[in-house]
Amino acid sequence: MAFVEIKQLTFSYPLAQQPVLQQIDISIEEGEFVVLCGTSGCGKSTLLRHLKREITPHGNTSGAIYYDGTLLNELTERVAASEIGFVMQNPENQIVTDKVWHELAFGLENLGYDTMTIRRKVAEMANFFGIQTWFRKSTMDLSGGQKQLLNLAAIMAMQPKLLILDEPTSQLDPIAASEFITTLHKLNKELGLTIILVEHRLEEIYPIADRVVVMDEGKIICNGAPHQVANELRHVSQDHPMLLGLPTPIRVHHALNSLTKAPLTIREGRQWLSENFEPGHEIHVETDLEKNTEKPILDIQDTWFRYEKNGMDILRGLSLQVYPGELISILGGNGTGKTTSLGVMSGIYKPYRGKILIDGKSMKKFSNQDLYHECLAVLPQDPQTILVSKTVKLELEAVVETLKLPKEQAINEINSIVEALDLETLLARHPYDLSGGEQQKVALAKVLLLHPRILLLDEPTKGMDAASKEVLSKILENLKKQNVAIVMVTHDIEFSASNSDRCALFFDGNIVSSDNTRAFYSGNHFYTTAAHRMSRHLFSNAITSKDVITFCKKHQKKHLIES
Structure with a gap:
């Protein structure tokens, strides 16, 4: 046996x-x-x-x-x-x-x-x-x-x-x-x-x-x-x-309908690319013009924070400007202070030095009602911290009740988010009986029902499968079109590369580097995508599997695509 x-x-x-x-x-x-x-x-x-x-x-x-x-x-x-x-x-x-x-x-x-x-x-x-x-x-x-x-x-x-x-x-x-x-x-x-x-x-x-x-x-x-x-x-x-x-090497191989044996590792993928494709030109990146005359909706200025009066500083002069309609990813090692920075941006933690401005107005001058209703919302790292009802349906109804919407509008709001996140089969389930990815989607639904102008996401793809990430990508894209500003703390480099406008590296309590997404990932050695590690010897600034596939179709050495 x-x-x-x-x-x-x-x-x-x-x-x-x-x-x-x-x-x-x-x-x-x-x-x-x-x-x-x-x-x-x-x-x-x-x-x-x-x-x-x-x-x-x-x-x-x-x-x-x-x-x-x-x-x-x-x-x-x-x-x-x-x-x-x-x-x-x-x-x-x-x-x-x-x-x-x-x-x-x-x-x-x-x-x-x-x-x-x-x-x-x-x-x-x-x-x-x-x-x-x-x-x-x-x-x-x-x-x-x-x-x-x-x-x-x-x-x-x-x-x-x-x-x-x-x-x-x-x-x-x-x-x-x-x-x-x-x-x-x-x-x-x-x-x-x-x-x-x-x-x-x-x-x-x-x-x-x-x-x-x-x-x-x-x-x-x-x-x-x-x-x-x-x-x-x-x-x-x-x-x-x-x-x-x-894995990226397999997806690229499948997308090109290659008849060779699929590479599994980055090393095998690099070798397969070298054998079959010529080097390509860089993808053109437009310069970021500092958002022209647009003012940041969220402005964090030289903030310092520690959990205890005589304790060690967790944030050390953190500064960040976030603009309407953009998604900025914050990346970095475990324990560097990324989640704490979201806590400060959301008003949960109070910095002992520095300013946080929303639309040019100090966060201190906002009442909780004004701050957390249709202004700012947070998706925490652990979704269970905001799942408190006996069923998923009750979770969603509790949110729209706080907004005091007319009954018909409330029903439409819930139905819309249920359809967008494919929650229909989960409505009668207890949130704690769901998988980690499903809990994450329910928590996200609760947050989006608040219609925030500033959305703070802490590891939003944790526990999500690739198909659910595709759905989340479309939701984030729609939010950006509605001028919602999004700050995302994440370890999911592949998701960040596909969806972010800017990326920032967090280290020693502060942001040490910030750049447009393509420049950020093509300039890193370890904090970069599998697609870039696999292809950078041929295509210097390809950072997603879609980039690599596009390059491969233009620079093949021999016939690989089935007619």
């Missing part, structure tokens, strides 16, 4: 109209690295949670799950706790102690190990994961990347045989995400650890998988090696939404 075997697993949440999982059959061998992907709400996270019985969701279940030949529900508590490790999407939800060293020891203490054994195992994990320099730090002082690495190290200290991860890089900056994935690859190859991972960001994780499993509407539609799945998806449907989520 396989190491993990799922037989005819079917599951429905309470009040759901149809099953989230439908007769899932899958076998996973010991030592395999399996990537599970699919559109938001297809059942990926629900399936993972069924593999860790302590967090199995409540609902109606049928079928069976076997772990190493034993029914999951018949495992002893010790085996279930120690041999099956689970890393959650949000690192904040998993850390339970105040100090790093205590977090590493916590699971071992609960398993009853003696002091010397705990010390040895903790020291070994701290060395393996490079935690020595922050071993005695408070867990509250860690960056998002450090917290996620600590979660992984604490689980590995218990020596699991199966490691399950639910979008572990969704809140990590590109460099921290890359390091985390490298660590997982090392654990799999050097220790033979069986890994099952759900992820939307497939650029780096897809090529190192032994097997890729694609889900759609609660069913498995593809299951095989990465190359095999890349080809199978095209046969499932020429416009299947998951095709948009494949």
Whole structure:
């Protein structure tokens, strides 16, 4: 029997109209690295949670799950706790102690190990994961990347045989995400650890998988090696939404209908481009004329902020001007102060020095009613912080009630946003029963119902599949046409490159660099897109897969396109 075997697993949440999982059959061998992907709400996270019985969701279940030949529900508590490790999407939800060293020891203490054994195992994990320099730090002082690495190290200290991860890089900056994935690859190859991972960001994780499993509407539609799945998806449907989520080299290859073997990695993509295409000219970029005579709608001037009176400064002279009808992305490492800067821009945090002006008027002079109704709105990093009702429908109705709209207009407003974000099937569901991507869409719907002139977005694409990002792109484009100013803090470089007018790099409590999007990404070495890293040796300022495809069609060495 396989190491993990799922037989005819079917599951429905309470009040759901149809099953989230439908007769899932899958076998996973010991030592395999399996990537599970699919559109938001297809059942990926629900399936993972069924593999860790302590967090199995409540609902109606049928079928069976076997772990190493034993029914999951018949495992002893010790085996279930120690041999099956689970890393959650949000690192904040998993850390339970105040100090790093205590977090590493916590699971071992609960398993009853003696002091010397705990010390040895903790020291070994701290060395393996490079935690020595922050071993005695408070867990509250860690960056998002450090917290996620600590979660992984604490689980590995218990020596699991199966490691399950639910979008572990969704809140990590590109460099921290890359390091985390490298660590997982090392654990799999050097220790033979069986890994099952759900992820939307497939650029780096897809090529190192032994097997890729694609889900759609609660069913498995593809299951095989990465190359095999890349080809199978095209046969499932020429416009299947998951095709948009494949790594850039594969998407470029597919778009050009190339008959060669699809490249999976950036290195393979660069080689494939070099063999088949000639160098091209730069894409012409118009100079930014400082928005001519237009005045900024949001003007942050030399702001300084710290959480405690005698604490360290988080923002150090932050200045930023945001204009009507533009989207500016703020990027940077975990823990640099990006989310704090949004808190200051939104009026949630009060800077001890500097000014924040809206339409030339100090934010201090706005009442809450004036500031947060049809003026400024915030989509927080964790959507659950603004999801408070029993159903999605009630969430949306609560927003329009605060606006005191006529009944017919309120109904039209809700119907319009439900259609735009495809929320119809979610209206009767409890928000906490939704996937991370679905929660993000509901939270976005609540924010957009407020009709803000300034929209602040903190990681808006977190947990979203590629098709949902396309929908979000169109919504943001429409908002810009309505002269809404948008500030987006994001780690999603690909989305930022396709949708931003300007990009800014946040470092050491301030914006150290700002430029138009194409100049910004084509001038960076690490903070840049997969498309640029793959093609910059031929096309110096192509930053999206669409750019690369356009160049390739104009500069091919030989006939690649099917007639």
